[in-house]
Structures are given as C-alpha cells and as structure tokens.
Amino acid sequence: xxxxxxxxxxxxxxxxxxxxxxxLTVKQGEIHAIMxxxxxxxxxxxxxxxGHPSYVVTKGEVLFKGxxxxxxxxxxxxxxxxxxxFQYPVSIxxxxxxxxxxxxxxxxxxxxxxxxxxxxVPEFRKMLKEQMDLLKMDPAFAGRYLNDGFSGGEKKxxxxxxxxxxxxxxxxxxxxxxxxxxxxxxxxxxxxxALMGPHLGVLVITHYQRLLNYIKPQFVHxxxxxxxxxxxxxxxxxxxEEHGYDWIREKSEETA
Amino acid sequence: MQEKPKVVITKTARRIESxxxxxxxxxxxxxxxxxxxxxxxxxxWDAFKKQTLxxxxxxxxxxTDLRAMPVDSFKLPADGAYKDFPSxxxxxxxxxxxxQHGGQIVLFxxxxxxxxxxxxxxxxxxxTDFKTAQEKHPEIVExxxxxxxxVEEGKFAALAGALSQNGVVLYVPKNANxxxxxxxxxxxxxxxxxxxxxxxxxxxEGASATYVHESASPTESSDALHAGIVEIKVMQxxxxxxxxxxxxxxxxxxxxxxxxxxxxxxxxxxIFGAIGSKLTKNFSELDLVGEGAxxxxxxxxxxxxxxxxxxxxxxxxxxxxxxxxxxxxxALKGKSRSVWQGMIYVAKGAExxxxxxxxxxxxxxxxxxxDSIPGLEILADDVRCTxxxxxxxxxxxxxxxxxxxxxxxxxxxxxxxEGFFDPIMQRIPFEGVRERFHQAILQKMx
Numbered sequence: 001x002x003x004x005x006x007x008x009x010x011x012x013x014x015x016x017x018x019x020x021x022x023x024l025t026v027k028q029g030e031i032h033a034i035m036x037x038x039x040x041x042x043x044x045x046x047x048x049x050x051g052h053p054s055y056v057v058t059k060g061e062v063l064f065k066g067x068x069x070x071x072x073x074x075x076x077x078x079x080x081x082x083x084x085x086f087q088y089p090v091s092i093x094x095x096x097x098x099x100x101x102x103x104x105x106x107x108x109x110x111x112x113x114x115x116x117x118x119x120x121v122p123e124f125r126k127m128l129k130e131q132m133d134l135l136k137m138d139p140a141f142a143g144r145y146l147n148d149g150f151s152g153g154e155k156k157x158x159x160x161x162x163x164x165x166x167x168x169x170x171x172x173x174x175x176x177x178x179x180x181x182x183x184x185x186x187x188x189x190x191x192x193x194a195l196m197g198p199h200l201g202v203l204v205i206t207h208y209q210r211l212l213n214y215i216k217p218q219f220v221h222x223x224x225x226x227x228x229x230x231x232x233x234x235x236x237x238x239x240x241e242e243h244g245y246d247w248i249r250e251k252s253e254e255t256a
Numbered sequence: 257m258q259e260k261p262k263v264v265i266t267k268t269a270r271r272i273e274s275x276x277x278x279x280x281x282x283x284x285x286x287x288x289x290x291x292x293x294x295x296x297x298x299x300x301w302d303a304f305k306k307q308t309l310x311x312x313x314x315x316x317x318x319x320t321d322l323r324a325m326p327v328d329s330f331k332l333p334a335d336g337a338y339k340d341f342p343s344x345x346x347x348x349x350x351x352x353x354x355x356q357h358g359g360q361i362v363l364f365x366x367x368x369x370x371x372x373x374x375x376x377x378x379x380x381x382x383x384t385d386f387k388t389a390q391e392k393h394p395e396i397v398e399x400x401x402x403x404x405x406x407v408e409e410g411k412f413a414a415l416a417g418a419l420s421q422n423g424v425v426l427y428v429p430k431n432a433n434x435x436x437x438x439x440x441x442x443x444x445x446x447x448x449x450x451x452x453x454x455x456x457x458x459x460x461e462g463a464s465a466t467y468v469h470e471s472a473s474p475t476e477s478s479d480a481l482h483a484g485i486v487e488i489k490v491m492q493x494x495x496x497x498x499x500x501x502x503x504x505x506x507x508x509x510x511x512x513x514x515x516x517x518x519x520x521x522x523x524x525x526x527i528f529g530a531i532g533s534k535l536t537k538n539f540s541e542l543d544l545v546g547e548g549a550x551x552x553x554x555x556x557x558x559x560x561x562x563x564x565x566x567x568x569x570x571x572x573x574x575x576x577x578x579x580x581x582x583x584x585x586x587a588l589k590g591k592s593r594s595v596w597q598g599m600i601y602v603a604k605g606a607e608x609x610x611x612x613x614x615x616x617x618x619x620x621x622x623x624x625x626x627d628s629i630p631g632l633e634i635l636a637d638d639v640r641c642t643x644x645x646x647x648x649x650x651x652x653x654x655x656x657x658x659x660x661x662x663x664x665x666x667x668x669x670x671x672x673x674e675g676f677f678d679p680i681m682q683r684i685p686f687e688g689v690r691e692r693f694h695q696a697i698l699q700k701m702x
Binding site: 050051052053073074075077078079083084086089090091092093094095100103104107108111145162166 | 651652653654656657658659660661662663664665667668671672674675676677678679
C-alpha cells in the first residue's frame with residue numbers, strides 16, 4: 001500500500017517561511033481534508049508536494065512509496081503516482097486536450113519502456129470517451145486547446161479528467177471547489193467519488209466546508225500559520241462551519 | 257524665465273567598411289541569352305554595377321549586417337558541376353502535397369532534371385527550367401520577366417536578374433485547374449559557390465494551381481551564396497497556392513526578392529517555411545492590384561545556432577475591396593536572431609480593403625533575439641487594417657503544469673512550442689508540408 005508521509009516540512013517562498021513544520025500521512029484509500037483560513041499555507045503545501053520551483057524546502061522530508069520525493073523532478077513525482085489538481089490551471093494554447101493527454105500517457109509508457117510506440121489510437125479514444133462521459137463532458141471538449149478560454153467549471157472538470165486518465169495513487173485537490181456553481185461542484189465531486197477506491201488516496205484542500213458535503217473525508221485537518229493545528233474526523237469540519245476558526249486559533253495560541 | 261541649458265548632440269556616423277567590398281563576378285559571367293532576356297540581363301548588370309553592397313545605414317538593412325560575408329569568394333558553378341557534389345537526399349523528392357506530383361523539376365549546380373505529367377502538358381501547362389523556357393517558350397518568359405520585381409530595387413535583385421543560371425518557369429493556361437501539385441527543388445551543394453535562381457510563374461485567367469518550391473543544401477565547410485528572384489502573376493479570377501521551403505545549409509548567405517501580383521478576384525495562398533541558411537534577407541511583397549483580390553501569407557521560421565533570418569514583407573493594397581492576411585510565427589534557439597519587418601500599404605482610392613498582419617515569436621534561449629516591426633501606411637478612407645507583434649519567452653508555468661502530468665522537461669518544452677506553431681499549421685492545407693514543419697521542430701528542439 002502506497003502512502004504519502006510528510007515529516008516536519010518547512011518551506012520558504014521568496015525567503016519567507018510559509019510552512020513551519022507540517023506532519024501528515026495520507027494512505028491509499030483514504031480521504032483527507034485540509035481546511036483553514038486564507039494565507040495559512042494550504043496551496044504552498046500542495047505546490048511543494050508537486051515540486052513547483054518557487055517553493056524552497058528548508059527542512060523536513062516527504063516520503064512516497066518509500067522514496068524522498070523532494071529529490072525527484074516534477075515529472076518523476078507524477079509518474080510515481082502523485083497528482084495535483086490545480087486551483088488555477090494554466091492554459092496551453094495550441095495543444096488540444098486529447099493531444100495533451102496522449103502525450104502524458106505516452107510519457108508514462110516511455111518511462112517504463114523507451115521503445116514504446118505509444119498508446120494505440122483506438123484504445124486512447126475509447127478511454128477518453130468513457131472518462132469524458134463520466135464527467136458529463138461534451139466530446140468536442142477533447143479538441144479544444146487545453147484550458148484556453150475554458151470556464152471555471154470546465155477547467156476543474158479538465159483537471160479531474162486528467163486525474164481519471166493518469167490514475168494516480170495519491171491525488172491532491174487544491175481548492176477544486178473554487179469558482180464553481182453548485183451544479184459544476186456536483187459534477188466534479190461525482191467525478192472524484194467515481195474514482196475513489198482502495199487504490200486512490202485523496203488530499204482535499206479547501207477553504208469552505210461546502211465541498212465536504214460531496215466529497216466525504218475520513219480525516220479533517222486544520223492548518224494555521226503554516227502548521228496543522230488540529231486533526232479529527234468529519235465532525236471537525238462541521239464544527240468549523242458552525243463556530244468558525246477562532247476557537248482553534250485561540251486553542252493553538254494557548255498551546256504555543 | 258530661466259534659459260534652458262543647450263544640449264548638443266553630436267552624431268557619430270557608424271563606420272562601414274563593407275562599402276569597398278564587392279563581388280568578383282564579371283560581365284563574362286552573364287549567361288548567354290537573346291532578345292528580351294538579353295536586354296533584361298544587360299539592364300540588371302548595369303544596376304548591379306551601379307549599386308554597392310547594402311549596409312546597415314539603409315533602413316531595410318539596419319538589422320542585417322553583411323560585413324562578415326566573404327563577398328569576393330563566390331564563383332558561379334560550371335556546367336555539369338553537380339557531378340562532383342553529393343547527390344540530393346531521395347527524401348526531398350517525395351511529394352509534399354497530395355500523393356503524387358503533376359510535375360517535378362530539380363535544379364542542380366550547372367544542370368537540371370525536368371518531369372511533367374503528359375496530361376498536363378497536353379492541357380498547355382508549361383513547367384520547365386528557365387534555360388529551356390528561353391529557347392522553347394520565349395513568349396511566356398516575356399509575359400513575366402522583370403514585371404513584378406524591379407532589378408533596380410536592390411543589389412541582390414540586380415545580381416539575380418543579371419546572373420541567374422537557372423530557374424523555373426510555370427505557365428498555367430486560362431481556366432485550367434491543375435489539381436496535381438507541381439514541385440521544384442533547388443539543390444545547392446558546394447562551398448564558395450553562388451547559386452542564382454529566377455522563378456517565373458504565370459497563372460492565367462480563371463486557372464488554378466498548387467506549386468511547392470524548395471531550396472536546400474547540405475551544410476558545407478565554407479560559405480556559399482544564393483540570390484534569387486521570384487516573380488508571379490495571378491491573373492483575373494485565378495488562384496494559386498504557393499509553398500516555399502528554405503532549408504539551406506548553415507553556410508549559405510541567402511537573398512531573395514519576391515513579388516506576387518494578384519489581379520481582379522484572384523486568390524493567393526502563400527506559405528513560407530524557413531529553417532536553414534547562415535543569413536537570410538528576404539523581401540516578399542504581395543501586390544493586390546485588382547478589385548476583390550485576396551492574399552494570405554503564412555510564415556514559419558525556426559532558427560538556432562548563430563543563424564540570422566530577416567523577412568521583410570509588404571502587403572500592398574492597390575485596388576478597392578482587396579483583402580490580405582499575414583501571420584508569421586517564429587521560434588529561436590541558441591544565439592540566433594530573427595527580424596520580421598512588415599508593412600501594410602493601402603493606396604489612395606483602395607477603399608474597403610481589409611489588411612491584417614501579425615508576427616509572433618518565442619525566444620527559447622537567453623542568447624537569441626527576435627525583432628518584430630509591424631507597420632501601416634494608409635492613404636485611403638474606409639479601410640480596416642490591424643496588426644500585432646509579440647516576442648515572448650517560454651513561460652515557466654505551462655512547463656511546470658505539463659511536467660506535473662509526468663511529461664519530462666524536454667518534451668514539455670516541445671509540446672509548448674508545437675502549440676505555439678499550431679495556428680500556422682492550421683493554415684497549411686497540406687499534410688506533407690505540416691509534417692515537414694513538424695520534423696523541423698523535432699530536429700531543432702533536439
């Protein structure tokens with residue numbers, strides 16, 4: 001069983017310490033949610049795990065399938081089974097969704113076998129159609145330039161489509177609910193839930209409790225000032241909705 | 257009131273040493289000709305002798321410096337010279353458009369090979385080399401020679417006019433619709449050689465044709481020269497798809513003057529692909545001279561190493577209701593440099609014209625540089641002219657995004673560059689040409 005183990009992770013952005021010692025373990029088959037007010041380091045954690053060059057790890061380690069992934073290239077982390085659904089996916093003009101996905105799948109095949117000829121076109125088309133149907137996506141979507149002129153909902157669906165195609169073992173969903181109306185939120189959540197199972201572990205990062213009505217976590221963590229200050233079950237999310245973050249802030253300050 | 261201090265600016269003229277240098281060609285190098293061709297060559301030779309080598313004090317040459325060119329080292333190839341050179345890769349002979357050619361001409365240094373489908377010849381299509389055309393079809397040569405490109409407009413136009421050893425003549429008679437594409441290749445191996453070419457194309461009223469012309473050579477150890485003229489007339493209601501591919505070796509100094517004249521309701525699709533040469537200065541002009549004439553120019557260039565490619569385009573709207581649309585896209589690597597300088601000119605009285613030009617560049621290495629200079633000169637009322645020019649780098653975020661999906665750095669860069677060129681690919685109606693550009697991207701991206 002794969003697990004992502006984050007140990008005492010400290011991260012600087014532009015010489016400012018944003019993460020101040022994060023500890024967290026996510027196993028395949030589990031759903032974890034990280035909640036917290038804006039600016040507490042949630043997106044920094046997601047970006048660091050994926051290996052964005054602007055985030056500098058100053059201390060700690062991240063183990064995935066027994067390897068310290070902080071030593072791996074971004075693409076190697078992906079091929080190892082880590083996935084990040086971006087909060088703001090960038091557009092790639094001139095590259096269609098289908099072409100992009102085929103390139104990504106072929107990169108996986110070629111990493112295993114250099115001589116691989118790539119995924120056969122009929123097989124790829126069939127897979128793409130199935131996944132797109134699942135996400136209620138118009139087939140014409142495959143021919144559009146990736147994220148170029150996409151609505152907020154389309155972007156998030158495209159992220160989940162990529163997740164479905166790449167079959168990660170641990171997926172991080174960074175504010176996947178942001179910018180979505182309730183219908184889009186439902187479609188995206190249904191997509192994620194359809195992918196859930198013993199082979200997928202998910203780390204949901206969200207500002208609002210709303211998403212957790214659709215994607216149900218077993219574990220909820222609260223992040224503040226670059227640390228996880230509280231962990232609990234699904235009821236923790238509910239009490240956050242009811243009481244806000246202040247009581248946790250007070251509690252964590254007392255402990256400090 | 258206080259007097260402002262006077263500022264005295266002293267302009268120091270840039271020293272240009274190239275003015276003294278000139279080519280070693282002599283009058284004896286002018287190929288034998290008779291009649292109109294002979295007088296044309298004599299006029300061109302006069303113009304050639306009169307003009308000095310252009311230097312950076314001239315606006316059109318401001319960004320393209322010829323001082324390093326060993327001008328006096330170039331010799332014209334002798335008849336049959338090609339026998340001493342490596343032969344052309346078979347691959348270049350493959351059709352780039354459709355499954356088969358209607359005709360194919362290969363021009364070698366000092367020789368040529370001509371092939372034309374019998375059914376096209378029967379329809380009155382003439383597709384032959386310049387030498388043969390002078391003997392067999394002087395009336396066709398006269399229809400076009402010297403009519404769109406003026407030999408006095410530049411040193412290299414004059415050079416090509418006077419000394420062109422060979423070239424291609426294409427004539428498509430009235431209302432003939434030629435579906436099978438015509439293909440010519442100028443193969444220019446050899447160091448210290450001057451390859452000089454002249455293309456003459458006449459698409460008569462109501463006719464249509466597709467023509468692909470390539471210039472190519474291996475890369476040699478010392479410099480070589482190509483100077484060329486392209487003169488094309490697309491007559492009333494006629495239509496031409498013209499594809500030019502330039503893949504000279506990186507030892508070649510390449511200069512061309514090209515002008516296509518489109519008459520009333522004529523239509524031109526003009527596609528350029530440039531990946532070769534050491535240095536290129538290309539003047540490409542579109543003259544829309546009759547009402548309803550339209551022309552589209554699409555350019556693809558990719559430079560690396562120390563290549564220098566300079567494309568100077570002009571869209572001349574000389575009649576009302578004319579439409580032009582230009583899109584040039586380039587990528588640059590290493591310490592290479594590109595220049596695109598474009599002008600849309602709308603003459604007085606050319607109302608209801610629609611002109612568009614855009615040049616987009618992506619600079620892939622710190623040492624590379626792209627200059628993009630659009631221009632409009634509008635003397636008519638009620639016209640629509642727009643332009644855009646951009647020079648950008650490879651953004652970090654799209655690369656990170658692609659890598660986060662498991663695509664390695666190099667492939668991610670290639671995907672982004674291919675995406676950048678996609679709008680040009682979409683304009684190219686020929687799979688073979690698109691595939692050639694795609695191969696060029698793969699090769700240049702390494």
